[in-house]
Amino acid sequence: MEPFTLDAGDVHLSTPTSADVDRITQVCQDPDVARWTVVPAPYTRDDAVGFVDGYVTDGWAKGNVLTWAVRDRAAVSAGTPAPVLGMIGLGVDDAPVGQQSAEIGYWLAPEARGRGLMTTAGRAVVDCAFDELGLAQLSWQAYVGNWPSRRTAWRLGFRIEGTVRGFALQRGRRRDAWLGTLLADDPREPVEPWAQVETHERIGR
Ligand SMILES: CC(C)(COP(=O)(O)OP(=O)(O)OC[C@H]1O[C@@H](n2cnc3c(N)ncnc32)[C@H](O)[C@@H]1OP(=O)(O)O)[C@@H](O)C(=O)NCCC(=O)NCCS
Numbered sequence: 001m002e003p004f005t006l007d008a009g010d011v012h013l014s015t016p017t018s019a020d021v022d023r024i025t026q027v028c029q030d031p032d033v034a035r036w037t038v039v040p041a042p043y044t045r046d047d048a049v050g051f052v053d054g055y056v057t058d059g060w061a062k063g064n065v066l067t068w069a070v071r072d073r074a075a076v077s078a079g080t081p082a083p084v085l086g087m088i089g090l091g092v093d094d095a096p097v098g099q100q101s102a103e104i105g106y107w108l109a110p111e112a113r114g115r116g117l118m119t120t121a122g123r124a125v126v127d128c129a130f131d132e133l134g135l136a137q138l139s140w141q142a143y144v145g146n147w148p149s150r151r152t153a154w155r156l157g158f159r160i161e162g163t164v165r166g167f168a169l170q171r172g173r174r175r176d177a178w179l180g181t182l183l184a185d186d187p188r189e190p191v192e193p194w195a196q197v198e199t200h201e202r203i204g205r
Helices: 018-027 031-036 045-062 073-078 117-132 147-156 194-203
Strands: 006-008 011-014 065-072 086-092 101-108 137-143 159-170 173-183
Touching: 006 117, 011 073, 011 117, 018 045, 045 065, 065 073, 065 117, 086 117, 101 117, 101 147, 117 137, 117 147, 137 147, 137 159, 147 159, 147 173, 147 194
Parallel strands: 101 137
Antiparallel strands: 006 011, 011 065, 065 086, 086 101, 137 173, 159 173
């Protein structure tokens, strides 16, 4: 598949390139990125090179892993440097066209958080997944306790199906995970008030 860009609100999504390697290396030093994602830890420049030249490039070529860097749209439009603010991607399964599912994943640099950028980026990717790529289902997973990620998924309309013990593998160790799903025809907005989400967790569903 040919890589393509997406624009929404304040964000521009485009493929990370070799020019982004140092910035990706820098952001992936963040303890929260290490804690809540599967990036290598410690994270080296070689990891970023492998990510851009291997994972990202191969994923687009095969059309099964679509990765975008989150950038400031105004900077891109003005032609000024637009460093990577975050990363978002879809891992698409090999089901027949029209029946495909993808897992969404994302991270933001610490200084880019708290501004709703990932919600904007996530919306653009969700809309693209269903309306342009024709996917049937999206899934989201996070290690139990990753409330910022869960809040982003909640805003996008993901329904949390529950906690699955030992579901996720992080650097060779199993972790309990929250799983969420979004179907093509679901409303792409919160399905319940946030207070209710937190209450479910406290008392168990
Ligand atoms: C997940 C991530 C992209 C979200 O970024 P963001 O949308 O800018 O959001 P923030 O990190 O500022 O936090 C999101 C929300 O969670 C809320 N939150 C944080 N900790 C919380 C907690 N313990 N309980 C309830 N809510 C919490 C914040 O108040 C914030 O609410 P707001 O959006 O209404 O202000 C970002 O936190 C990140 O990159 N984290 C590290 C990597 C990661 O976890 N990736 C996802 C892996 S599944």
